[in-house]
Amino acid sequence: MDSIIVKGNGPLSGEVPIAGAKNTCLKLMCAALLSDEPLTLTNVPRLSDVATLGSLLESLGCEVARLADGRAMMISSADVTNLTAHYDIVRKLRASFNVLGPLVGRFGEAVVSLPGGCAIGARKVDLHLTALEALGATIDLREGYVHATAKNGLKGAEISFPFVSVGATENALCAAVLAKGTTVLRNAAREPDTVALAHCLQGMGADIEGAGTDTIVIRGVDRLHATTHRVIADRIELGTYMIAPAIAGGSVELIGGSRAIVAALADKLEEAGVEIVETDRGLSVSHKTGRVRAVDVTTAPFPGFPTDLQAQMMALMCTADGVATLEETIFENRFMHAPELIRMGAKIDVHGGTAKVTGVVQLRGAPVMATDLRASVSLILAGLAAEGETRVNRVYHLDRGYERVEEKLSGLGAQIERVADHG
Ligand code: EPZ
Numbered sequence: 001m002d003s004i005i006v007k008g009n010g011p012l013s014g015e016v017p018i019a020g021a022k023n024t025c026l027k028l029m030c031a032a033l034l035s036d037e038p039l040t041l042t043n044v045p046r047l048s049d050v051a052t053l054g055s056l057l058e059s060l061g062c063e064v065a066r067l068a069d070g071r072a073m074m075i076s077s078a079d080v081t082n083l084t085a086h087y088d089i090v091r092k093l094r095a096s097f098n099v100l101g102p103l104v105g106r107f108g109e110a111v112v113s114l115p116g117g118c119a120i121g122a123r124k125v126d127l128h129l130t131a132l133e134a135l136g137a138t139i140d141l142r143e144g145y146v147h148a149t150a151k152n153g154l155k156g157a158e159i160s161f162p163f164v165s166v167g168a169t170e171n172a173l174c175a176a177v178l179a180k181g182t183t184v185l186r187n188a189a190r191e192p193d194t195v196a197l198a199h200c201l202q203g204m205g206a207d208i209e210g211a212g213t214d215t216i217v218i219r220g221v222d223r224l225h226a227t228t229h230r231v232i233a234d235r236i237e238l239g240t241y242m243i244a245p246a247i248a249g250g251s252v253e254l255i256g257g258s259r260a261i262v263a264a265l266a267d268k269l270e271e272a273g274v275e276i277v278e279t280d281r282g283l284s285v286s287h288k289t290g291r292v293r294a295v296d297v298t299t300a301p302f303p304g305f306p307t308d309l310q311a312q313m314m315a316l317m318c319t320a321d322g323v324a325t326l327e328e329t330i331f332e333n334r335f336m337h338a339p340e341l342i343r344m345g346a347k348i349d350v351h352g353g354t355a356k357v358t359g360v361v362q363l364r365g366a367p368v369m370a371t372d373l374r375a376s377v378s379l380i381l382a383g384l385a386a387e388g389e390t391r392v393n394r395v396y397h398l399d400r401g402y403e404r405v406e407e408k409l410s411g412l413g414a415q416i417e418r419v420a421d422h423g
Contacts, residue, residue, distance in 0.1 A: 003419050004395050004419075005416065022237075029075060031201060032102075034102045034105060035223065036077060037224070038077075040075075063079070083107055085110070090112065094118065097112060097114075100128065101171035108149065113146075120334045125146075135156070135172070153179065154180070155180050159172055166191050177206040177218055181219075187214055197211075205221055244384060245286060246316055248414070251286035252284070252285055254284075273287070295317070296325045311374040314341065314357060318357060319385050322358075324359070325357075327355075337375035337379060363382055369392075373402075380392055384414055
C-alpha cells in the first residue's frame, strides 16, 4: 500500500486539467446495460473505481474495451449472460448497486448484492428498492442479495422520494426508460451527474423531461440504441483543486472547470476572500496574501454545498482567521478526517453532525491515516499548508477518485511524492 508525503512549500502556480467525473462515469457505465447496442464514453477518468465497475460489467457478460489510452471506453451489452452482481465487487464499490435498475429494466430480473455500510455512514438502499417496487418489480432479500423480478416488464409509476437520493434517483431513472407508460420521479436529485445520465439516456433514445429539476418525467420506449457520450468534468476534483491555492496560497487555472457545477463552493471561497475568475479554458483561482476568513458551511443536495467537498473545506477552515461551523447533513459519520487534522494541530470540536473549527496560524506535519476518498485528499490539502512533513497513509482510497494527484499538485510546485510502504 502506498503513502503520500507532502511538505508545506509555499504558493502554488500553474494549471491543472480537470478529469472526467467519476460519479457520472460510473452511472453511465451501468446505463450501458440498457441496450444491446454499444455505448461509447469519452473523457473517461483513469481511476480504480472505473476499472472495478468495468470488471463487474465483464462478469455480467459485457464487453468492455478501453480506447484512446484509457480515455475512452466502449461497452457492449449485447451478450449479457449473467444477471448476478456479486458481493465481492459490490462491497468494494457501492455505485455497482446501480446495475440493478438497468438489469431489471431490460431483462426483467436481477440479483444484486446489498452493498452494506461504509466508513461515512449506513448508506441504506431502501429508496432504490421502493422505487423499483413502485415500478412493478417484486423484491426479495435473501442471503445478503436483492432478488428483483418483473417477469412482464416494469410499468410507469409516480414515485415521490421522501428525501433526495442521488443513487436512488439514478437507479429509478434507468429502470423507467424501458418501462411501459410514464414515470414521474418527484423530489429527484438535481446533481450534474444525474443530469448527465439523463442526457446520455436521451442520446440512446430515451424520452426524458425535467432532468436538473426536482421532477423528472420519463416516457418508456421499446428499446435504446448506440450512442457516444462525453463524460462531464469532475466537479469534486475541480472543487478540491480550487481549495488548494486557497489553503497554500498562489494562483492556479483549472482547465475544463466551470463555475456552474461548483457555484456553492465558489460563493463560499469568495466569502472567505479567495478570487475566482472564469477564463476561456476554465476557472482561475487565486489567493495571494494572508489567511482566508472563516466561513460557515452546511452540506446539502445540489445546488447546495456538496458533502464530497466538506472534508476539503474543513482543511481550509483549519487555517482560517476566525471560527467556522461546518454542518454535515447528508451522511451521519463524515467527520473522520477531524481527528487526523487535530493530529496536525487543528482545533476542531465535533458534536453530532456539526464541527466547530477554530483556525490556527500554522498546521504542523504529522503521519495521518486516510479513512475514505475525500478525507484522504483533505489531509493532503492540509499538508500543503503545514510546516514540515505530512505522511498520508493508506492512499488507495485516493486512487479510487483522483487521477495522479501527486503529479497534478507537483505540477503546481507542491513538494509531494508517492512512496511504497513496507510492512
Ligand atoms: C452519491 O452517493 C455519490 N456516489 C457520493 O459520492 C455522494 O457523497 C452522494 O451521492 C451525495 O452527493 C456516487 O455517485 C457513486 P445518496 P449515493 O443516495 O447515491 C441516504 C464520493 O466521495 N439514503 O444521495 O449513495 C444515504 O445513506 C461519494 O465520491 C437512504 O437512507 O448518495 C445518505 O445519508 C461518497 N436510503 C443520503 O440518503 C437510500 O435508499 C444521500 O445518499 C439511499 C440513500
